[in-house]
Amino acid sequence: MNMIYMLIGISILLALVFLTAFFWASRTGQNDDTYTPGIRILFDDELTDQPLKKNDEDHTSH
Template structure:
């Protein structure tokens, strides 16, 4: 039974780490530009190799 308490504690700690990483990413501006990555594939490369 004590292993269940240990595993629950580990999973809560891991969830808090992921939540902290998510809030850090939001504050640092990771998701500010949602439009450019979706249309970047539509633009031609400036320096395309000629064959």
């Protein structure tokens, strides 16, 4: 019977931890933008002006 009381106490404590984490995430703006992540995959990545590696230059010259 003592084990049941301990498990109930631990589960309530764990639920409070998750509830606190949820409220913290809501207040700090973690869930503000729910639209952009869903459409981000539709856009192309930005191109960078990085030079080719030495191995890439050798393969393009043939």
